[in-house]
Amino acid sequence: MNVMEAHTSCNEKVKTLRADLESLRKENETLRFKLGVMNRKCNILQAHLQETKAQQLGMIDLTASRSNSEITSCKRSVRIIEQQVPTPTKTSQILVRTNSTDNSQVVKDGYQWRKYGQKVTKDNPSPRAYFRCSMAPAGCPVKKKVQRCVEDKSFLVATYDGEHNHDVNSHVPALIRDSLSSSDDEVVLPKCSVANIIYPEPYPLENHSFRPSIALDLSLSGPNDKSPRNDVVENKLHNNNCNDIEEYVASLTKDPSFTAALAAAVARSMPHLHAA
DNA sequence: CGACTTTGACCTGCGC
DNA sequence: GCGCAGGTCAAAGTCG
Numbered sequence: 001m002n003v004m005e006a007h008t009s010c011n012e013k014v015k016t017l018r019a020d021l022e023s024l025r026k027e028n029e030t031l032r033f034k035l036g037v038m039n040r041k042c043n044i045l046q047a048h049l050q051e052t053k054a055q056q057l058g059m060i061d062l063t064a065s066r067s068n069s070e071i072t073s074c075k076r077s078v079r080i081i082e083q084q085v086p087t088p089t090k091t092s093q094i095l096v097r098t099n100s101t102d103n104s105q106v107v108k109d110g111y112q113w114r115k116y117g118q119k120v121t122k123d124n125p126s127p128r129a130y131f132r133c134s135m136a137p138a139g140c141p142v143k144k145k146v147q148r149c150v151e152d153k154s155f156l157v158a159t160y161d162g163e164h165n166h167d168v169n170s171h172v173p174a175l176i177r178d179s180l181s182s183s184d185d186e187v188v189l190p191k192c193s194v195a196n197i198i199y200p201e202p203y204p205l206e207n208h209s210f211r212p213s214i215a216l217d218l219s220l221s222g223p224n225d226k227s228p229r230n231d232v233v234e235n236k237l238h239n240n241n242c243n244d245i246e247e248y249v250a251s252l253t254k255d256p257s258f259t260a261a262l263a264a265a266v267a268r269s270m271p272h273l274h275a276a
Numbered sequence: 277c278g279a280c281t282t283t284g285a286c287c288t289g290c291g292c
Numbered sequence: 293g294c295g296c297a298g299g300t301c302a303a304a305g306t307c308g
Binding site for chain 1: 279280281282283
């Protein structure tokens with residue numbers, strides 16, 4: 001009888017352990033996915049940071065009263081950075097937070113777009129929509145591709161191609177301007193090249209002061225607008241982002257539940273360590 | 277009725 | 293040259 005009881009108890013333990021194992025496996029999958037997303041975001045952020053630094057260095061006034069050696073040193077630094085950072089192109093990308101239940105691919109960026117095609121691409125199950133700028137009467141060469149983010153479907157990836165040959169303000173109807181300022185979407189417009197991106201935040205934010213997405217009133221300036229106001233906003237944005245990212249990373253590393261879960265996931269992904 | 281969207285067909289570039 | 297994938301066209305449909 002004792003043997004029977006022991007056997008039953010053993011079976012129950014096995015069941016519990018299996019259930020635990022299954023839930024841990026699921027957790028592992030989730031964490032791996034999140035880790036992958038974070039990794040990708042980190043890479044893009046680093047590229048963005050490098051670009052910002054290059055721009056700041058490029059703004060150094062080389063004609064100011066400095067010694068020749070200082071000037072040469074500055075020029076050399078700028079050249080080194082220029083080699084590291086890809087040459088700015090007329091292509092840029094932004095990420096737009098949308099309502100996850102909203103299936104539309106409309107990115108409210110202040111310009112008027114006409115959809116001329118849609119295609120399902122190989123690397124993303126969500127269809128890619130093709131838009132042309134329809135604001136300039138003579139025809140604007142700018143094109144835009146919009147596709148849902150493959151990792152987080154609540155975000156739209158908008159790729160801009162070309163430069164607007166007109167101003168955003170002169171053609172935006174009042175209705176669109178109004179809808180922009182009240183929009184739920186959060187957008188950061190491209191500054192000059194690829195990887196000017198606002199990041200989706202797939203994790204709960206309640207406990208973190210860092211919230212990387214910043215809503216801008218886009219009706220006041222276009223992506224090519226180099227007004228002082230725009231520069232102030234951009235500088236503020238970059239400084240805030242850099243500080244906030246550090247804050248965010250610090251808060252994540254201080255979070256015992258996050259580090260424990262991460263450690264567990266890493267340990268589980270290395271069977272040889274498990275066995276040892 | 278005009279502007280806009282949808283969607284299948286077609287074009288083009290690229291790798292093999 | 294062929295096949296594939298991304299990009300564009302244009303006719304039909306939809307909406308205000």
